[in-house]
Amino acid sequence: MIKADPYAFAAIAAEQIVKGLGLTALPINPHTIAQAREIVVQGKPVEDKGCSGMLVRLGNDFAIAFATHLQNKGFENFSVAHELGHYFLPGHVEAVIQGEQGMHVSRAGFNSGDRYEAEADRFAAGLLMPRHLYFPAIEKAGSGLAAIEKLADLCRTSLHATAIRYTQCTRDPIAIIVSRGGIIDHCFMSEALKQLDGIDWLKKREGVPRNTATFAFNQVSTNIEHGVRLEEVSNIQHWFGGKRRIEISEDVVGLGRYGKTLTVLYDIDLPEPEDEEDEDNLIESWTPRFKR
Structure with a gap:
């Protein structure tokens, strides 16, 4: 809940x-x-x-x-x-x-x-x-880091604040993570992503998962200082654990003088509840039964 x-x-x-x-x-x-x-x-x-x-x-x-x-x-x-x-x-x-x-x-x-x-x-x-003004702007902005950059330009707000507000307002499953080096500063998830069962929510001061593009990005300090950006493909298990291997997009950008990194996780194709039920039924139908 x-x-x-x-x-x-x-x-x-x-x-x-x-x-x-x-x-x-x-x-x-x-x-x-x-x-x-x-x-x-x-x-x-x-x-x-x-x-x-x-x-x-x-x-x-x-x-x-x-x-x-x-x-x-x-x-x-x-x-x-x-x-x-x-x-x-x-x-x-x-x-x-x-x-x-x-x-x-x-x-x-x-x-x-x-x-x-x-x-x-x-x-x-x-x-x-x-x-009431942000919702229509979100609909026109696109997705991922590019959308957040457009909204930041429109609202004259920082990427950081814009990204957080984006997760609070979007209907799409999305997460943003702000990190410094190998440590997570904070993570915000959209309501749609919070509905996904069986995943762990990232907490402040946790380590950035080592098998992610963000972890590798943060090992090079000039990436942050120069505002370098990266677009990679990741997996939801790498970030949130759980049993589902769902391919996702991982955009990363250095926040310059702020000294931190912004990660945007999106293009998350969440399974429909009925799909999971159908899969369980399929597994059940193919499970052999042995007489005692």
């Missing part, structure tokens, strides 16, 4: 803001939304690393600072949207800033186990890629 998403409400709240502002086309500009609330937005110096953004409060006035050291406009947009999540979501300002004057430092990017950071990440995804 698939657990309900505890953070879905944050994305829905962001989508309602987009609709309320009458925004009807992608991309959504988080700077414009901040300005409408008289929130000052400013980039941090390139040499200033260590966090993705900050929300500053001085009484009833707010300001947002965002990281620029990755030189990635998509990441910067997500960082601003993340801070807007802290501003808009009920209870966030009081939870992350003590009193009426102070500052909260964020590390956006779907890595934090903190509830408020996770909610702000989901808010940012919903704000920049609202479902």
Whole structure:
């Protein structure tokens, strides 16, 4: 049984803001939304690393600072949207800033186990890629890494954030894995893939399976630094175990200054339930019976 998403409400709240502002086309500009609330937005110096953004409060006035050291406009947009999540979501300002004057430092990017950071990440995804605008875009984008790249260009979001949102919205069986070296940072699976019985879900800090193109790709550091991309054929058993040998496509790309690798697993031809039942019946019909 698939657990309900505890953070879905944050994305829905962001989508309602987009609709309320009458925004009807992608991309959504988080700077414009901040300005409408008289929130000052400013980039941090390139040499200033260590966090993705900050929300500053001085009484009833707010300001947002965002990281620029990755030189990635998509990441910067997500960082601003993340801070807007802290501003808009009920209870966030009081939870992350003590009193009426102070500052909260964020590390956006779907890595934090903190509830408020996770909610702000989901808010940012919903704000920049609202479902009512994102669904039609997905239908036209194609498949695999190429589709995610098209959507990232359209939404002006990072490949990382776009890939995660893609798994949350697509009807197709797909998984994205972000890894660093031989270790999995995190994995997101679409609802269609989660329905496949008998597979193991990849967990944070697990090793990247050694017999995959991603493992070999990560052994060469310049692949990540230079944003090299690779398109290979893999097998679902290599990644998720189980008894089914299902051929899948494995696209891999280095994320440059981000220091990580994005893997997209797709073209997964899931067996129909009735096909499995027919196979079991066929095996049963050919199993010899011996008298005792």
